[in-house]
Amino acid sequence: AQSVTQLGSHVSVSEGALVLLRCNYSSSVPPYLFWYVQYPNQGLQLLLKYTTGATLVKGINGFEAEFKKSETSFHLTKPSAHMSDAAEYFCAVSHGSGNTGKLIFGQGTTLQVKP
Amino acid sequence: DGGITQSPKYLFRKEGQNVTLSCEQNLNHDAMYWYRQDPGQGLRLIYYSQIVNDFQKGDIAEGYSVSREKKESFPLTVTSAQKNPTAFYLCASRDRDNEQFFGPGTRLTVL
Numbered sequence: 487a488q489s490v491t492q493l494g495s496h497v498s499v500s501e502g503a504l505v506l507l508r509c510n511y512s513s514s515v516p517p518y519l520f521w522y523v524q525y526p527n528q529g530l531q532l533l534l535k536y537t538t539g540a541t542l543v544k545g546i547n548g549f550e551a552e553f554k555k556s557e558t559s560f561h562l563t564k565p566s567a568h569m570s571d572a573a574e575y576f577c578a579v580s581h582g583s584g585n586t587g588k589l590i591f592g593q594g595t596t597l598q599v600k601p
Numbered sequence: 602d603g604g605i606t607q608s609p610k611y612l613f614r615k616e617g618q619n620v621t622l623s624c625e626q627n628l629n630h631d632a633m634y635w636y637r638q639d640p641g642q643g644l645r646l647i648y649y650s651q652i653v654n655d656f657q658k659g660d661i662a663e664g665y666s667v668s669r670e671k672k673e674s675f676p677l678t679v680t681s682a683q684k685n686p687t688a689f690y691l692c693a694s695r696d697r698d699n700e701q702f703f704g705p706g707t708r709l710t711v712l
Contacts, residue, residue, distance in 0.1 A: 495641065518699050529605075529691055529703035530644075537699065576643060580699060586651060587632055587695045588659070591643040 488513045490579050492592035500600050505549075505564040507595050509577035512558060519560040520578040520589065521551055530576065536560065547571070572599045603628045605704035607692050612709045614679070614686065622677045622707045624692035630702075632695040633675040637661060637688045638706075644691065650675055679709065687711045 493508040511517060518537050522530040534545025541553040551562045560577060574596050578589040605626045614620045626633065632651045636644040646659030650669040664683025669675055679686045689708050693701040 520700075522703075527689075527706070527708070529607075529705045530693075531703070532700060535700060586649065586657075587699055587701070588634070588646055588649060589644075589701060591636075591645075593641060593643040 488517070488579050488581070488590045490577050490590055490592035492575075492577050492595050494595055495593065496596045496598065498598040498600060499567045501569055502566050505562070505567045505571065505597065507562040507575050507577075507597065509551075509560045509562065509592060510558055511560060511577070511579045513579055513581075515581055517579045518581070519551075519553060520580075521545065521549070521560070521562050522576045522578065524574045524576065524594075526573075533562070533575075567597075567599045569599050569601065572597055605692060605694055605702055607690075607704035607707050609707060610705065612707055614709060614711050616711065617681045619678055619680050620709065622679070622690055622692075622709070624675045624677065624704060625673055626675075626694045626702075626704075627673060628694055628696070628702060629672070630694035630696055631672070633669070634693045634695070634701065635659070635665075635667065635675070635677045636691045636693065638691060639688050647677065647690075 489512045491510045520535045521533040534543045536543045536553045544550045549564045577592040608623045634649040635647040648667040650656035666678045691706045692704040695701045
């Protein structure tokens with residue numbers, strides 16, 4: 487069975503500091519991996535995804551993530567945090583193409599950005 | 602503009618009532634999903650549909666029902682059998698690249 491673990495339910499950084507949100511997954515087949523962001527009382531917006539190919543994936547708003555198969559990780563980073571990055575972030579995994587497309591989500595990490 | 606709409610944004614239910622949450626998409630996606638979100642638990646899959654007139658239970662289907670009579674629509678009914686329905690409900694549809702697009706959500710509160 488697939489599962490996702492996000493280490494740290496709350497992360498606090500200063501504006502301009504590095505953002506690192508951790509995600510580890512388990513999957514018996516090559517996974518598709520996703521990071522979503524959610525602002526209060528809104529739906530989820532895709533930040534970036536890994537399906538195949540290059541393991542370093544660049545997304546919107548300056549975020550990027552690296553797929554490391556040996557570590558079963560897909561950590562999200564941003565070199566310099568902005569106040570507008572304060573939100574909840576979800577890592578998710580699904581099987582590859584040709585399947586039901588069901589997403590398994592981590593429990594989420596709330597990012598706080600201090601001025 | 603293409604996208605997913607959910608209505609209402611806020612919904613209040615009395616004990617013992619059934620309520621239906623609307624989800625519509627104009628993205629021409631075959632697959633649609635309903636998730637429930639509770640604080641600190643991430644999103645959990647309630648039901649999903651890969652094609653019109655077909656749907657499957659997700660991980661927490663008890664107390665919920667769905668229909669998929671049209672490609673564009675995937676309504677969710679929260680029945681009186683759902684003992685703890687207060688939550689934020691999110692609908693999504695999936696494209697051919699396996700990306701899910703989410704609606705703005707409906708917040709359901711039991712009075």
